[in-house]
Amino acid sequence: MLLNFAFISGGFTIGLCSMDHKGTNGGNGWEFPISDTTCLKLVNGGEIAVQLTRVLGSAQEQTGRRPICVVEVEAGTGRGVNINFDDFGPGCRLSCGPEVSMGELIAWVNLLLPVAETVSLHASAFTWKGEGVVVTGSAGSGKTGALLAAIHQGSEAVGDECIWINRNARMRGLFLEMEIRAAYFGELPHLRSEVSSATGYRIYLHDLVSRTIRPFLPNLSRKFAGRARAQVQPDIVMRHLAPPGASVNRLFVSKVHAGPEIRVRPVDIAQVVPQLVEIQSVEFARQRAQYARYRDQAESRQNEWMEGLAQRHNDFFSDALRNTRTYILEHPPSPRARDLFRALAATWP
Numbered sequence: 001m002l003l004n005f006a007f008i009s010g011g012f013t014i015g016l017c018s019m020d021h022k023g024t025n026g027g028n029g030w031e032f033p034i035s036d037t038t039c040l041k042l043v044n045g046g047e048i049a050v051q052l053t054r055v056l057g058s059a060q061e062q063t064g065r066r067p068i069c070v071v072e073v074e075a076g077t078g079r080g081v082n083i084n085f086d087d088f089g090p091g092c093r094l095s096c097g098p099e100v101s102m103g104e105l106i107a108w109v110n111l112l113l114p115v116a117e118t119v120s121l122h123a124s125a126f127t128w129k130g131e132g133v134v135v136t137g138s139a140g141s142g143k144t145g146a147l148l149a150a151i152h153q154g155s156e157a158v159g160d161e162c163i164w165i166n167r168n169a170r171m172r173g174l175f176l177e178m179e180i181r182a183a184y185f186g187e188l189p190h191l192r193s194e195v196s197s198a199t200g201y202r203i204y205l206h207d208l209v210s211r212t213i214r215p216f217l218p219n220l221s222r223k224f225a226g227r228a229r230a231q232v233q234p235d236i237v238m239r240h241l242a243p244p245g246a247s248v249n250r251l252f253v254s255k256v257h258a259g260p261e262i263r264v265r266p267v268d269i270a271q272v273v274p275q276l277v278e279i280q281s282v283e284f285a286r287q288r289a290q291y292a293r294y295r296d297q298a299e300s301r302q303n304e305w306m307e308g309l310a311q312r313h314n315d316f317f318s319d320a321l322r323n324t325r326t327y328i329l330e331h332p333p334s335p336r337a338r339d340l341f342r343a344l345a346a347t348w349p
Contacts, residue, residue: 035116041069044072121136185204249324253275
């Protein structure tokens, strides 16, 4: 049986869908809607279908939408996704094993999103005072903290880590795992009731060890610091979910600076589009490295879709976000989540 989630007015329902012995619905596979005209099609993927349902929402049978790609699950394949760059592009076939990482699979899907008039962005998003807010930046720039603080102040969540934005600036959050730093538990008491006690204690322990050994064993300290985060299913987002269809009204590009204060300054969208493309490019680092190895095998070897991707993203952000209020958010390293949110909220009249 396949768990089938349907999101309705900010909530969700759970149903069960019959699956045949091959793990597909009637032998035809599962289609996960990406847009009104496109979908992600999965073949032979019982357990993968369950995981994708948690991330993307409910699967459907024979939607009539055009697949941006077909993912075929093959036994004996590893945790990665097998790519043939000779054919990679809209409508291509990908293969993976039943234990594939959802992050790895979604990253390849994200590369193909422009054909669905959509792009992905490494960001958190929520609604506040009737407007859709996106906070983006490099890893560790406070995106999740801003979202958690916003929820604490009554905001409704769209998503964390990966946000899809379409040509009309409508945004959609993917329900991936969240990372919660130990410091947030002290700042935001509501988190203690959102995350299990065992998870909270584990985070505190790794954080304590990391800070204790930092002066003597910095490399080992960084490893513990990386574990001082809660890898939790997005229950926090689900409990405070915004109704679907929110648009991006305000975009904050988060940056670390040397000063102690938090500064917010308005900019034109054209000033930050190259940074949005770079943020996205970093998210695709593994995929880009795999493509680089493909190109190195022969001097004239190229894939047209991969070569034109950066320009497509640049044009897309410039067009889709042209009416968005855009800000640079500068802050010291490891800013307090509530301070970040106060700085964002101060931009409202």
